Amino acid sequence: MEKILDVREMVPRERHPRIFDTFKGLNPGECFVLVNDHEPRPLLYQFQNEHDGEFDWWPLEQGPQVWRVEIAKRKVNDPNRTITEYLQTDHRRLDSIMERFQNAKQTGRWEEASRDFREFNLGLRRHIQIEEEILFPAFEDKTGMRDAGPTFVMRMEHTEIKGLLEKILNAADSKNATQIDESSRALLNILGDHNMKEEHILYPESDGIFSDFEKVQVIKKAQAV
Ligand SMILES: [Fe+2]
Ligand SMILES: [Fe+2]
Incomplete structure (x- = not known):
């Protein structure tokens, strides 16, 4: 509880x-x-x-x-956090809200489902905002990679993800279970792959190029979004 x-x-x-x-x-x-x-x-x-x-x-x-x-x-009390640990924790947290949403929807608990989805929607949009406004610009400044780098691809996928969030939100409002399932499947497909790339490439690379102080600054700014 x-x-x-x-x-x-x-x-x-x-x-x-x-x-x-x-x-x-x-x-x-x-x-x-x-x-x-x-x-x-x-x-x-x-x-x-x-x-x-x-x-x-x-x-x-x-x-x-x-x-x-x-x-x-936190399970570990350590002021020197990594980008990977911080944002991966948020990915897992969002995964579990999504699971709660799908369970509630499956059993027809619409009020709960819609509350869960609003939480998921807010959390994922905020997560994307943290990446696009705080992490990616810092990464791009350090590496000089903009139009052809990994952040470029991530930004394109974010646009797709936000489009699907909008679709599910509308479908949840009108209690359209088929539309929810269809768009949720598409969302989870993109998201699984997207998160994997971030967790295995972009976040560890960021941890490699930022100093401990810079990492902590990124995380503190992210918390305030
Ligand atoms: Fe992302
Ligand atoms: Fe992410």
Whole structure:
């Protein structure tokens, strides 16, 4: 069962202490979902200052009324993270949301399915944004590879992926199971191959050319997307 900490009814000065207490009470590998009524960015910066390398930060819903973010305690507490480990963790996380979505859809639990898919859609679009706006430009600057390099291919595949997300979103809204299945299959096909290329080529290459400091900067900027 997912641990949830809803701080919306709490007086503001009690919120951060409660959140950090909840985090400290987690075992490595566990997480909780924070529910708030505003963008919790100052909280992220506080986590980055006080718990560097100890946590993961995965937004599940970003307004306009409710903000939900999954805050996880990493199994390894190490401030020197790699691009591969960070983004691969996000790939796996998204895979498991997709699986939840498909299970819910299969058994006709439409409300759950649509919530799961919204989480997946937000998470994958955010993941793509992190790659296109933070990682790829840094990679391109270092290597000088732009139009013919691996990031060029990845960007083209992202466009295809976003098109399929849109299709599934529309199909989920109209509860069109056949259309969902068709587009989900196409999406998982592209995504499987795409993620593999990133995890085996692009991310390790990035880890090879960035300094430890640069890697940490990429990850900190990524968390704030
Ligand atoms: Fe990608
Ligand atoms: Fe990726």
